[in-house]
Amino acid sequence: MPETSENVLExxxxxxxxxxxxxxxxxxxxxxxxxxxxxGILAVVGESGCGKSVTAYSVLRLIQKPGKIVDGQxxxxxxxxxxxxxAELDEKSDExxxxxxxxxxxIFQEPMTALSPVHSIGNQICEAILLHQDVDxxxxxxxxxxxxxxxxxxGAAGRMKQYPHEFSGGMRQRVVIAMALACKPQLxxxxxxxxxxxxxxxxxxxxIIKDLQAELGTSVLFITHDLAVVAQMADEVAVxxxxxxxxxxxxxxxxxNPRHPYTRALLKSLPGMSEGSERLPSIEGSVPSLMExxxxxxxxxxCPHAExxxxxxxxxxxxxxxxxGHYVACVRVEEIKAL
Amino acid sequence: MIATEPLLSxxxxxxxxxxxxxxxxxxxxxxxxxxxxxxxxLMPxETLGLVGESGCGKTTTGRTILRALGPTGxxxxxxANGETVDLATIPGRHLKALRPKMQMIFQDPFSSLNPRxxxxxxVGEPLVIHKMAKGRELKKRVVEMLIxxxxxxxxxxxxxxxxxxxxxxxxxxxxxxxxxxxxxxxDEAVSALDVSVQxxxxxxxxxxxxxxxxxYIFIAHDLSVVKHICDRVAVMYAGKIVELxxxxxxxxxxxxxxxKALLSAVPSPDPDVKMIFELTGEVADPGNLPPGCAFxxxxxxxxxxxxxxxxxxxEIEPGRWVxxxxxxxxxx
Numbered sequence: 001m002p003e004t005s006e007n008v009l010e011x012x013x014x015x016x017x018x019x020x021x022x023x024x025x026x027x028x029x030x031x032x033x034x035x036x037x038x039x040g041i042l043a044v045v046g047e048s049g050c051g052k053s054v055t056a057y058s059v060l061r062l063i064q065k066p067g068k069i070v071d072g073q074x075x076x077x078x079x080x081x082x083x084x085x086x087a088e089l090d091e092k093s094d095e096x097x098x099x100x101x102x103x104x105x106x107i108f109q110e111p112m113t114a115l116s117p118v119h120s121i122g123n124q125i126c127e128a129i130l131l132h133q134d135v136d137x138x139x140x141x142x143x144x145x146x147x148x149x150x151x152x153x154x155g156a157a158g159r160m161k162q163y164p165h166e167f168s169g170g171m172r173q174r175v176v177i178a179m180a181l182a183c184k185p186q187l188x189x190x191x192x193x194x195x196x197x198x199x200x201x202x203x204x205x206x207x208i209i210k211d212l213q214a215e216l217g218t219s220v221l222f223i224t225h226d227l228a229v230v231a232q233m234a235d236e237v238a239v240x241x242x243x244x245x246x247x248x249x250x251x252x253x254x255x256x257n258p259r260h261p262y263t264r265a266l267l268k269s270l271p272g273m274s275e276g277s278e279r280l281p282s283i284e285g286s287v288p289s290l291m292e293x294x295x296x297x298x299x300x301x302x303c304p305h306a307e308x309x310x311x312x313x314x315x316x317x318x319x320x321x322x323x324x325g326h327y328v329a330c331v332r333v334e335e336i337k338a339l
Numbered sequence: 340m341i342a343t344e345p346l347l348s349x350x351x352x353x354x355x356x357x358x359x360x361x362x363x364x365x366x367x368x369x370x371x372x373x374x375x376x377x378x379x380x381l382m383p384x385e386t387l388g389l390v391g392e393s394g395c396g397k398t399t400t401g402r403t404i405l406r407a408l409g410p411t412g413x414x415x416x417x418x419a420n421g422e423t424v425d426l427a428t429i430p431g432r433h434l435k436a437l438r439p440k441m442q443m444i445f446q447d448p449f450s451s452l453n454p455r456x457x458x459x460x461x462v463g464e465p466l467v468i469h470k471m472a473k474g475r476e477l478k479k480r481v482v483e484m485l486i487x488x489x490x491x492x493x494x495x496x497x498x499x500x501x502x503x504x505x506x507x508x509x510x511x512x513x514x515x516x517x518x519x520x521x522x523x524x525x526d527e528a529v530s531a532l533d534v535s536v537q538x539x540x541x542x543x544x545x546x547x548x549x550x551x552x553x554x555y556i557f558i559a560h561d562l563s564v565v566k567h568i569c570d571r572v573a574v575m576y577a578g579k580i581v582e583l584x585x586x587x588x589x590x591x592x593x594x595x596x597x598x599k600a601l602l603s604a605v606p607s608p609d610p611d612v613k614m615i616f617e618l619t620g621e622v623a624d625p626g627n628l629p630p631g632c633a634f635x636x637x638x639x640x641x642x643x644x645x646x647x648x649x650x651x652x653x654e655i656e657p658g659r660w661v662x663x664x665x666x667x668x669x670x671x
Contacts (some may be wrong), residue, residue, distance in 0.1 A: 047533035048504075056536055088418070168621050169393075198392040198560060203604035203616035225534065228563075228606035231613050251610045269538035271567035280567065282538035288504045301533075 007035040007077060008057065008187050014072035014087075016051075016058045018290075026290040028054040028067070030243035033319075036187060041213065041220040043251070045227060047266075049287050051243040052223045054092055056189050059221065061086060063170045078103060078186060101317050102132040105180040109192040112174035112240075115164040121148075122160030147178045150215075151208050170201035174208065181212055188213070191223045206233060227267060229257050235309040239263050242287065242298040244316060249326035258326045260338065261303045278325035297331065305336045344418065345380040346521060346554050347404070352377040352413035354396075354403045358626055364399045371626040373399040375578035377413075378652070382519065386555040388569035388586070390562060390601070392622045398577040401524045404556070405441055406434055417441070419521065439469055439518035446527035450505030452499040456486070459495030462513045469518065480517060487550075488513045505536035509543065516547060520611070526558045535550060541568055562605050566590055567618070572656075574598045577623040577633035580652055583660040594666045596638050596657070632664070640669055 011205055016029040029051040036042045044052045047245050057063050059074055076099065085101075090095040105128075108114040116124060125144040128207075131137065135143065141160065147157035151174040164172055173193065180188055190209065192291040194202040209234060213220055222233055229331040230251065238260065239247040247260040258264045268281040284302045288294060302307040310331060319327040330336075341349045354374040359365040381387055384529040389397040402408045404415055406426050415426035421488035426437070426661055445451035452461055463481040468473040472480055482492045488509040499507055508528065515523055524545070529537045545568065547553060559565050565572055566586060573583040574597065582595040593599045607614070620637040623629065629636055633643040652662040663669075 001428065047535060109630045197561065198622070200392055200601060200604045200616070200618055202623070203606070204619075205613060206606070206614075207616070226606075227534070228608040230548060231610040231612075232606045249415045255608060255610055262356055264532055267608065269535055279542055280538040282542055283535035286505050286536050287533065 006038045008038045009036040009221065010058065010073070010075040010077070011055075012073040014055065014058060014074065015070045016054050016063055016067060017070050018067045024291060027243050027293065028290060029058060031315075032072075032240075032243070032245055034238050034245065034248065036221050038219055038236070039213075039217045040235045041210075041222055041233055042236045042238065043222040043224060044238050044240060045224055046232050046240035046285050047122050047225060048241040049242070049290065050133045052225075053191055054242050055240070056106070056191050056223045056237070057188075057223060059086065059189060061089065061091070062107060068136050076103060078185065092266065096339075098132070101128055101185075102183050103184040104189065105183065106189040106191065107173075107180050107193045108193055109175050111169060111176050112164070113194070114176050115172060117164055118165055120161050121167070121175050123131060123242055125160075125175070128179055132245070143182060144178070147182050148175070150181075151175075151178045152204070152213060153178070170197060170204060173197060173201070173205050177205070177208060177212070181216065181218065183195060184216060185218060187219045187221065189221045191222070192225070193222075194229065195224070195226070202229070209233070212303050227255065227270060230278050239266075242293055242312040243290070243318060244300065244326075244329065246329045247327065248319065249323075253323070254328050257325070257334055258335070259322060261305050262299050265304070297329075305332055305339065307332065345416075346383045346418050347381040348386075348414070348416040349380075350378045350416070352400065352403060352415065353411045353668065354399050354408060354409045372578045372628065373625055374403060374410075375625075376652075377571055377575075377578075377580055378582065379515060379583060381470055381522075381554055381556065382549070383554055384552050385571065386557055386569045387557060388565040388572040389558045390565050391575035391577060392626065394622050395575040395663070396649040397575050398526055400575070401443070401526050401556060403666065405524060406670070416523070435469075437600060438518050439465070439471070441522040441524070442515035442518070442520040442561065444508075444511055444515050444525040444528040445522060447531050448504050449499075449512055449531075450650075451511055452507055457498055458490070458502070458510050461499070461511060462517055464493070465514060465518050471518065475647075476563065478574065481513075484513045484517045485510075487516070490537075494511050502537075505539060508532060508536075508540050511650050512540075512543065512547070516551065516553075519551060522554050523555070524556045526556065527560070528557070529564060530561060532603065537564070544568070551605060572670065578625050578664060580660070581635065581662040582633065582644055583652070585658060588659065589671060594659075594661045594669070595638050595663050596669065598633050600639075602636075640665060 012033050014029055014032045018026040018028055032055055032242050046052045056262045058069055069087055072231055076084045076086055120143055128139040129140040146158045194205050234251045237251050238245045241262050247254060247263045259266055263281045271280055296302050297311045297317050301312040316328045317331045322328050350373055355370040355372050356366045358369045360368045377400055392399050392450055409429045413427055416423050417426050419437050459481050462484055463477050466477055481495055485494060486564050490509050491565060529540050557569055569586050572586050572589050573580045576597050582598045593602055603614045624632045630644045630649050635641045650662050650664045653658050654660050
């Protein structure tokens with residue numbers, strides 16, 4: 001991927017492994033490279049166990065033992081031109097503290113567990129603002145009310161004193177978004193922000209994220225398993241399978257002209273794509289455990305186009321450029337183009 | 340579906356949960372109307388979808404039909420062994436004999452299987468409880484069932500932790516089917532699964548339906564799954580069915596404002612089809628419903644009558660039921 005100054009985040013060859021007591025290493029993220037454009041939305045999509053969340057957590061250095069970032073760079077480019085390698089920062093440094101919640105913030109999947117039940121909403125949002133911005137308490141409150149109004153919480157000023165249990169699920173997720181955006185971060189990481197929500201609330205929350213993203217110019221790293229959400233939200237998509245990116249391009253190319261067999265199969269297996277009740281084309285088997293990643297292409301045991309002697313030997317295929325900005329990790333990508 | 344008599348006829352089903360005041364005397368201060376006046380027929384071999392947002396009462400409806408919860412009122416006429424019984428009023432001691440005919444598939448394949456039992460024991464347990472098989476016969480039937488759902492005979496001696504989510508859900512399906520039930524209530528049966536595995540389980544459920552002539556009530560919040568698998572769909576809001584129609588009709592031409600809104604909230608996997616979603620507010624609290632139509636605070640077409648008078652479910656065309664005062668005027 002070309003290096004340009006318009007990238008907010010550049011992750012290069014990131015490897016996050018987990019080490020078990022038995023001495024095994026689980027390669028949850030194994031050599032991932034991507035970048036997030038300024039004011040752009042990159043979606044990382046994949047099934048459970050593909051490493052999408054570990055990637056997101058790695059960017060904020062939230063990986064705990066027995067996990068470890070063993071290799072790679074996580075370059076954050078701030079608006080004033082500074083480049084911070086988050087992977088290199090000291091665990092307890094002020095700089096990492098400044099990155100977390102200040103320059104980069106995160107929305108988690110479960111709004112109930114992301115909020116403290118014993119602090120009022122106002123307190124929690126103001127805390128983030130006071131930590132990262134040079135303002136006094138009353139200014140912080142003003143900022144908090146403003147951002148709560150932006151995420152569509154009616155009567156924001158009155159609700160500042162309320163506690164999370166007094167909010168419904170959709171409202172809680174709005175509070176979490178407000179908190180994440182209160183410090184005007186340069187990068188927002190959203191880890192399955194709507195997975196726990198009903199489809200109507202999902203639609204509302206996606207709209208809020210998209211509107212605020214456009215208004216504030218925030219860049220977003222959007223983690224999800226839902227290809228339909230990707231279609232509605234993302235500019236660019238990276239599809240992950242077993243710790244590696246298998247396809248990466250702009251949203252239209254990936255969803256309308258997928259080239260990796262995994263992306264193709266994933267899209268075909270979505271119900272409701274076709275009329276009528278014909279059988280769903282499904283992918284054989286299930287995602288293997290990280291303990292037993294297949295040789296060669298990790299997808300070959302489930303791939304309809306796998307060729308023995310080619311796909312099941314050697315190391316995993318690396319991403320190759322097949323069109324402008326379209327990268328696919330498949331050795332047979334040209335042969336199976338028409339299939 | 341050529342069948343004259345429905346397998347299941349639900350009439351005016353109600354399930355209210357009492358709400359008690361705080362303090363020593365715990366007076367009853369009201370009810371949460373989780374299921375309120377739900378009626379529908381289910382033909383043998385049919386798949387009916389129950390959809391709606393969380394808290395709409397779809398799961399409670401499913402559980403009440405199976406008498407996992409006692410209904411507050413209404414009738415649940417169920418055909419079993421050649422006769423029709425009312426599950427709502429039948430004494431508890433007669434229920435056991437009917438249980439083999441109606442089974443449930445649960446959402447979470449991780450918590451619905453006992454981790455201390457082998458897959459073989461889990462799948463065979465219903466036969467043991469109902470004294471329908473033992474010894475070699477039991478083993479034989481368990482193995483047959485495992486093969487039917489796509490597992491291997493040697494899986495019978497393993498424990499649930501050794502299986503993936505999809506395999507566990509297969510085991511859960513095997514357990515529900517081993518007694519050859521006629522009615523299966525699948526409560527979010529594929530929601531916890533990954534997309535690629537979800538498609539496998541949906542196909543399996545469809546194959547088994549054909550083979551055993553099963554009747555499904557498919558409870559789900561994922562409308563694209565429902566669209567694929569169901570013959571008819573009932574949309575629920577605040578404990579009531581607001582619209583009931585054949586799947587194709589419902590998705591093509593929804594009549595109730597809530598159905599319209601719900602369908603518009605489903606994101607399309609096509610990046611060129613943008614989501615247009617206008618509904619504001621949140622699901623009505625079934626313990627504190629507004630007067631009139633429960634949907635009126637969120638309805639974009641609300642009028643005075645909606646705030647005063649509760650609409651009832653009307654058949655506007657054969658097989659097409661809508662619960663709205665003004666559905667005909669909403670055409671445009």
